[in-house]
Amino acid sequence: MIYIKNAQEIDGIRKSCHIVAEVLKLLSSLIKPNVTTKMLDEAAEDFIVSRGAIPAFKGYSQAGSFNFPASICVSVDNAVVHGIPNDEPLKEGQIVSIDVGVQFNGYYGDAARTFPVGKVSELKKRLIKVTEEALYRGIQKAKSGNRVSDISRAIQSYVESYGFSIVRELTGHGVGKYLHEDPSIPNYVIEGPSPKLREGMTIAIEPMVNAGTYRVKTSKDGWTIVTEDGQPSAHFEHTILITNNEPEILTV
Numbered sequence: 559m560i561y562i563k564n565a566q567e568i569d570g571i572r573k574s575c576h577i578v579a580e581v582l583k584l585l586s587s588l589i590k591p592n593v594t595t596k597m598l599d600e601a602a603e604d605f606i607v608s609r610g611a612i613p614a615f616k617g618y619s620q621a622g623s624f625n626f627p628a629s630i631c632v633s634v635d636n637a638v639v640h641g642i643p644n645d646e647p648l649k650e651g652q653i654v655s656i657d658v659g660v661q662f663n664g665y666y667g668d669a670a671r672t673f674p675v676g677k678v679s680e681l682k683k684r685l686i687k688v689t690e691e692a693l694y695r696g697i698q699k700a701k702s703g704n705r706v707s708d709i710s711r712a713i714q715s716y717v718e719s720y721g722f723s724i725v726r727e728l729t730g731h732g733v734g735k736y737l738h739e740d741p742s743i744p745n746y747v748i749e750g751p752s753p754k755l756r757e758g759m760t761i762a763i764e765p766m767v768n769a770g771t772y773r774v775k776t777s778k779d780g781w782t783i784v785t786e787d788g789q790p791s792a793h794f795e796h797t798i799l800i801t802n803n804e805p806e807i808l809t810v
Contacts, residue, residue, distance in 0.1 A: 575808035595632040599643035603629035614659030625774040631657040638791040650676035655793040666720040666792035670795035689767040689792035700805040707752035723772035761810030764795030
């Protein structure tokens with residue numbers, strides 16, 4: 559079921575998304591060599607709680623996995639998404655993708671960014687830049703009257719023009735009243751009917767881009783998704799409001 563939000567619901571989602579954006583801004587100032595991903599998680603949780611909100615990912619469950627134990631997902635280098643924070647220090651040259659979900663007064667916001675840890679290789683710089691630009695290419699197509707496939711096509715064509723690959727097993731999604739809602743927002747074109755975008759929809763667009771093969775696998779922890787070939791991956795995400803004009807990015 560695709561939810562069309564009213565003005566009151568949109569206002570609630572917008573407030574939750576603003577907290578998400580503040581968390582990512584805070585974490586961007588903390589990321590450097592020797593900082594542990596657990597330290598980032600603790601800083602995020604403290605900030606979220608201080609705003610009267612709830613970390614949306616903590617305790618989240620999915621089929622075949624235990625409840626997620628942390629407040630944010632922190633995925634390093636070849637980890638695509640769903641990385642569990644730990645005590646291992648970040649190292650110069652790594653890249654780290656951070657996904658933040660917040661529930662505030664019953665409404666949800668969701669966003670992600672990939673950050674360099676100190677100086678990184680030219681490949682990783684290019685991967686980060688292309689993934690972020692692909693997100694904005696997708697957002698440009700998130701207009702009332704277009705279809706989800708228009709977003710997918712814009713992302714896929716841009717990413718593949720640089721020789722990178724789009725993860726198939728994971729997609730963006732509706733968000734707002736719940737953490738995950740219909741419709742799915744694939745980052746590649748799927749044959750067949752595609753949902754039409756309508757004013758009042760709130761969706762999370764999130765390209766996950768690999769430097770090598772698009773194939774991924776799940777780690778032994780039951781949560782962390784990693785690239786099959788060990789090549790690095792980047793992830794960017796915004797929560798978007800569909801309007802009759804230009805799409806509004808809520809997680810800023």
